[in-house]
Amino acid sequence: MAEINAGISSDVIRGYNDTMILYILKQEPSYGYEISKRIRSISEDKYIIKETTLYSAFSRMEKNGYIESYEAAGDGSGKKRTYYRISEAGLNYYREKCNEWELTKDVVQRFIDGSSYLIMKGDKNGND
Amino acid sequence: MAEINAGISSDVIRGYNDTMILYILKQEPSYGYEISKRIRSISEDKYIIKETTLYSAFSRMEKNGYIESYEAAGDGSGKKRTYYRISEAGLNYYREKCNEWELTKDVVQRFIDGSSYLIMKGDKNGND
DNA sequence: TTGACATCCTACGACAGTCGTAGTACGATT
């Protein structure tokens, strides 16, 4: 794979970056770089969030009250980092997004040609 | 339901309006108003595409060569309408989007808390 | 000490799809 995020269009992910971040923060507070790596590993390298996207999501979500930030020097290293933790509002928002996702997934799926897709994959003649 | 498209965020659908339209056109040529109604009925009123979104998708996709337009007076009524038909390129694009969708769906799903979602819904049978 | 490299973060502006608002125009029904 030459490209980054090959096959994943940012238009689809749009609006779900927040959800992914909140999913991570739901487990424990974290910071930019670590979250970015976790998203990458959870998606098995299929999705790599851009730094700018990530940090702009932070400021947006903090403004909306979904997350709260605090300064801390992580694990032994004297380096100060901006940690984020999820708030109650953020948790509720995350749950709403989960519901929305199930709904949206169901709707979009109706416009995806699943059967012909399967046939195509086995049909060398490309018949329809 | 008070709101239009309640629960479906335009950020998620973004980029999949094209796919929905192509799904309709894959079956037979059609025009704006009819496509809009078909999307609404296929989604069981869960998603109603905005007029402006629809027509801007037309011009975008025609520019990209995914669809071709022609003037015709539909069923008996003397009214002229702009019909669109899908092109070979459009068909390929549609198929790519189907693949992309399966991939994206899989990735996003990993960040959706499915089990707590089921518990929340109160599934007493524990079905999956 | 110097340099390379990974980490950690900010600023700015461009881009594109969506959507609100507005307006036009035709045909059929009342």
Place this chain on the structure above:
DNA sequence: AATCGTACTACGACTGTCGTAGGATGTCAA
């Protein structure tokens, strides 16, 4: 003639994403 459903166009605002750029710290090896 007024109203409604149909059919379409124009314009500009909004927002999340992302390219580009830059800066500052810590670690490790040469």
